[in-house]
Amino acid sequence: MIHVVLLFLTFLTTTFGGSFAEGGNPLRNPIELFLGLSYSIPLLIILLAHELGHYFACRRHRLQATLPYFIPAPPPIFLFGTFGAFIKIKSPIQDRRALLDVGVAGPLTGMIFALPVAILGIAKSSFVSMEVTEGGLMLGDSLLFLFLVRLLKGPTPEGVQLLLHPMAFAGWIGFLVTAFNLLPASQLDGGHIFYSLWPKRHRLMTRIVVAGLLLLGLTTWQGWFIWAVLITVMGTRHPPVMQDLRENWNGYPWETSYGMLPGLDARRRRLGFAALVIFILTFTPVPLQYFMPEDDSPPATIEPAPPPPREINDDWVRIIQPSEEEGRNQSGPAITPLPSSV
Numbered sequence: 001m002i003h004v005v006l007l008f009l010t011f012l013t014t015t016f017g018g019s020f021a022e023g024g025n026p027l028r029n030p031i032e033l034f035l036g037l038s039y040s041i042p043l044l045i046i047l048l049a050h051e052l053g054h055y056f057a058c059r060r061h062r063l064q065a066t067l068p069y070f071i072p073a074p075p076p077i078f079l080f081g082t083f084g085a086f087i088k089i090k091s092p093i094q095d096r097r098a099l100l101d102v103g104v105a106g107p108l109t110g111m112i113f114a115l116p117v118a119i120l121g122i123a124k125s126s127f128v129s130m131e132v133t134e135g136g137l138m139l140g141d142s143l144l145f146l147f148l149v150r151l152l153k154g155p156t157p158e159g160v161q162l163l164l165h166p167m168a169f170a171g172w173i174g175f176l177v178t179a180f181n182l183l184p185a186s187q188l189d190g191g192h193i194f195y196s197l198w199p200k201r202h203r204l205m206t207r208i209v210v211a212g213l214l215l216l217g218l219t220t221w222q223g224w225f226i227w228a229v230l231i232t233v234m235g236t237r238h239p240p241v242m243q244d245l246r247e248n249w250n251g252y253p254w255e256t257s258y259g260m261l262p263g264l265d266a267r268r269r270r271l272g273f274a275a276l277v278i279f280i281l282t283f284t285p286v287p288l289q290y291f292m293p294e295d296d297s298p299p300a301t302i303e304p305a306p307p308p309p310r311e312i313n314d315d316w317v318r319i320i321q322p323s324e325e326e327g328r329n330q331s332g333p334a335i336t337p338l339p340s341s342v
Contacts, residue, residue, distance in 0.1 A: 002069075003066075003067045003068065003069060003070075006069055006070040006071070006072065007044075007068075007070050009070070009072040010044065010070040010071065010072040010081070010082045010085075011040060011044060012072070013072040013073055013074055013075055013078075013081040013082060014036070014039065014040035014043055014044065014072075014075075014080070014081035014082050015033055015036035015037060015039075015040040015081070016033065016036060016074075016075045016081060017036065017039070017040070017075035017076065017078075017079065017080060017081030018035065018036025018037070018038065018039030018040050018081070018166050018169075019032050019033050019034075019035040019036035020036075020075055020076045021036075021039065021079075021166065021169070022035040022036065022039075022166060023035075024036070036166070038165070038166040038167050039166035039167065039169055039170050040081070040170075042117045042121075042167050042170035042171070043080075043081075043082070043170040043173055043174070044070075045113055045117070046110055046113045046114045046117060046170065046171075046173075046174040046177070047068075047070070047082070047084060047085050047110070047174075047177070048068060048085070049109045049110050049112065049113045050085070050106045050107065050109060050110030050177070050178075050181075051068035051085045051086065051087050051106065052068065052109065053105035053106040053107075053108065053109030053110065054087050054102055054105055054106040055067065055068065055087055056105070057101045057102045057105035057106075058087075058089060058091075058102055060101070061093075061094070061098040061101060061102070062091075063089055063090075063091040063093065063098065063102070064089070064090040064091040065087050065088065065089045065090065065091075066087050066088045066090070067087065068085045068086070068087050069085060069086055069087070069088070070082065070084075070085045071083035071084055071085065071086075079137070080173055084177060089102070092241075092242055093241045093242065094241060094242045094243065095241055095242065095243035096195070096196040096199065096241055096243060096264060097196075097264060097265075097268060098241070099192050099195065099196045099241055100192070100193055100196035100197070100264065100268050100271065100272055101268070102192065103189045103190075103191075103192030103193045103196065103275075104189070104193055104271050104272065104274075104275050106181065106189055107178050107181055107182055107189055107275055107278060108271070108274070108275070108278075110174060110177070110178055111174070111178055111278060111282075113174070114171050114174030114175060114178065115171075117167055117170055117171040117174060118145065118148055118168060118171025118172065118174065118175065119148060119152065119171075120167055120168075120171075121164065121165045121166070121167030121168025121169065121170065121171050121172075122148050122149055122152045122153065122162075122164075122165075122168045122171075123152050124165035124167060124168065125153070125162055125163060125164050125165045125168050126162075126163055127153070127156070127157065127160040127161065127162055127163070128160060128161060128163045129159060129160050130159055130160060130161055137288060137289075137290060138288070138289050138290070139164070139169075139172060139287070139288065140221075140284040140285065140286040140287045140288065140289065141284065142175050142176075142179065142281060142282045142283060142284045143280070143281045143282075143283075144175060144281040144282055145171075145172060145175055145282075145284075149162060175282040175284075176282070176284060176287055178278065178279075178282045179279055179282040179283040179284065180227070182275055182276075182278060182279035182282070183209055183227070183231070183279070184205050184206075184209060184276075184279070185205065185206040185209035185210065185231045185236075186206050186231045186234040186235055186236065186238070187234050187235070187238060187239070188231070188234075189275075190275070190279060191206065191238060192238075193272050193275050193276075195238040196264060196268075196272065197264065197269065197272045199238070199244065202237075202238050203236050203237055203238075206231065206236040206237075207236055209231065210228050210231055210232055210236075213225070213227050213228040213231070214228050216285060220285050220286045221285070221286045221287060221288065221289070223287065223288070
């Protein structure tokens, strides 16, 4: 029952968020809530597909898992209207094949839905002049999203920007969520996949990812600091699967040797590398940034005020023009101090 309630609440918050993004205000005019449906429905389909991919992979390997828990976020404080969704795996994972299948199923299934949503949304988007846009939030581009824009819209003309259709915004978020989950660290989907391929290098890779996110937070987008802290809290060590424990590695196989271990067939290894390619294509170094339109009008010139007239105290200084006789002996005016009248 809680899953249905959370899904309904997330549907409301994302629909409200989509309506606000379209310039509506459903709090003042409830009929304007329908403006957000073209954003909320595609987004929830992408998130649900991602989590159901994990869920059915768990069922295929006889692992007990919960249905998806959606996390609503109240707009307009939180732009997207949701913090995503997750499932909880209750059974211990037996081997690295099951771990890779569960880890890769979510991102791949989500991308199957996010890609056509992004394509349709970009096709519905239009260019607008920068002169008529007010300052606001600018979305960063991943390699895949930028490629789709160039493919469907051509090069962006100078002085304009692409105003995304709500469906395109939902697809953009789908790409972003996929990249977040595929970070090869800790117990994220990418961490599961990396551990399945290179269990002895997982801890080192997690530390490299945290260091990289801190560097990106200093140079590009401060939101990466949150992800660095989150991964650190989740832990740099991946819990061992039962296969590792049976092979008497004390749960820490990275302390034994380095390299890819046997146990994964060629198909699963290709899936793992495909997930890595998807991560590279959907990763956005600067997801969000604020901007203000440039003002091309020439700056107003302010004429300097004339200096105040200089007052000369005649009690102190008097310029005496030389007489004709004095002019023969002096080359300029003589200045004689006078005593104060006080």
